Amino acid sequence: MNPTSPALRPDPAIDERELRRQVDEFRELVHAIRAELQKVIVGQEALTSRLLMGLFLQGHVLLEGPPGLGKTLLLRTLSQVLNLTFKRVQFTPDLMPADILGTRILRQSGEDVSFEFEPGPVFTNLLMADEINRASPKTQSALLEAMQERQVTSAGVSHPLPSPFLVLATQNPIEMEGTYPLPEAQLDRFLFKLDVHPPDALELIKIAQRTTGGDAPALSTVAASVEQMQRAMELVRSLPVATAILEYCARIVLATHPQEGNELARKYIRFGASPRGMQALVLAAKARALLLGRTSVIRDDIVDVAQSCLSHRIILNFDAESEGLRATTVIEQLLRQVH
Numbered sequence: 001m002n003p004t005s006p007a008l009r010p011d012p013a014i015d016e017r018e019l020r021r022q023v024d025e026f027r028e029l030v031h032a033i034r035a036e037l038q039k040v041i042v043g044q045e046a047l048t049s050r051l052l053m054g055l056f057l058q059g060h061v062l063l064e065g066p067p068g069l070g071k072t073l074l075l076r077t078l079s080q081v082l083n084l085t086f087k088r089v090q091f092t093p094d095l096m097p098a099d100i101l102g103t104r105i106l107r108q109s110g111e112d113v114s115f116e117f118e119p120g121p122v123f124t125n126l127l128m129a130d131e132i133n134r135a136s137p138k139t140q141s142a143l144l145e146a147m148q149e150r151q152v153t154s155a156g157v158s159h160p161l162p163s164p165f166l167v168l169a170t171q172n173p174i175e176m177e178g179t180y181p182l183p184e185a186q187l188d189r190f191l192f193k194l195d196v197h198p199p200d201a202l203e204l205i206k207i208a209q210r211t212t213g214g215d216a217p218a219l220s221t222v223a224a225s226v227e228q229m230q231r232a233m234e235l236v237r238s239l240p241v242a243t244a245i246l247e248y249c250a251r252i253v254l255a256t257h258p259q260e261g262n263e264l265a266r267k268y269i270r271f272g273a274s275p276r277g278m279q280a281l282v283l284a285a286k287a288r289a290l291l292l293g294r295t296s297v298i299r300d301d302i303v304d305v306a307q308s309c310l311s312h313r314i315i316l317n318f319d320a321e322s323e324g325l326r327a328t329t330v331i332e333q334l335l336r337q338v339h
Contacts, residue, residue, distance in 0.1 A: 027291070029222065033222050036077075037074070040210075043200075047063075049291060050308055053305075055166065057191060057233070059166070059284075061191060062169050063168070064173065064195055070207075072130065076088075076128075078126070085126070085162070087127055088127075089127065089129055090130050091129055091131050091139070095136075096139060100121060100139070100143065101152045102117060102120035103120070120152075123161060127167050130170050131171065132170065133179045144189065147167055187312045192308040193308060193312035236290055237283065239286040241282055242297070245299065248302060250278060252281065254272075255338050257269075260272075268325060269316060271314065272313075280305075285297045288301045310327075312327070
């Protein structure tokens, strides 16, 4: 079946029964993925849900948290379950853009000499940019074209990236030594920014039981084909959204702009969310609705994903920083004021 076939889009012309069948098929796929991940990953249900949303939307995800919380294990396990190619790049201060994107190399065959492009690790389905904020701003910015255009340009020639392509980046809290803040343009290209929290006592015990015993659990591949994944991605993006919900999203995004007259924004925000923030809200809400088995988006979906979609897209001013406010706190207060 052609992944772009109109039959995969739940538009008004599709029978409600057919739409329900597609949603049930989607939920079965998600349930199977979760079941396999839970063989290895302890807890982190909310984080897993956000990663699956990012996967089905082909939206890049930024994970923030101290080392040792299983971020690499989660991403590697996800690639194994979905039979996707996975590459990990450790970002360090001496990492160069060519180390990620690739470079032109000189090849000689007899008397013929030519330059050929040697692809870097970015040519994969899931790219883990580990501790991305330990690299220099120049190297961080090397991913901008790949994240937005899903291609790499070298010597004027564009090389397309595989589909799906996601950057799953981890960053250490900015207070840690040896980190560089990510450029605003790059932050804006992440669908989600997620905080990874340490496990509680019960989860620590389960982790110890699984990792200090015998053999690791065997994982099964869930997605039968690229076509199956494409159908799921197409379904999420094509879910209709009521105009009233879109208007609600627009009011939230505009409330982050100090020039729009919102007192809270004027007091604490220097720059508000870009139009990508609006796109992220709508798409993430669609994914959440489908994960919960609904065929329509409601306000609760928007509220639930707003923190993950917007907290990295606003820039706080000096007053907010002096009062110790975080972007998540400001977004939470804005959501209470927008109706």
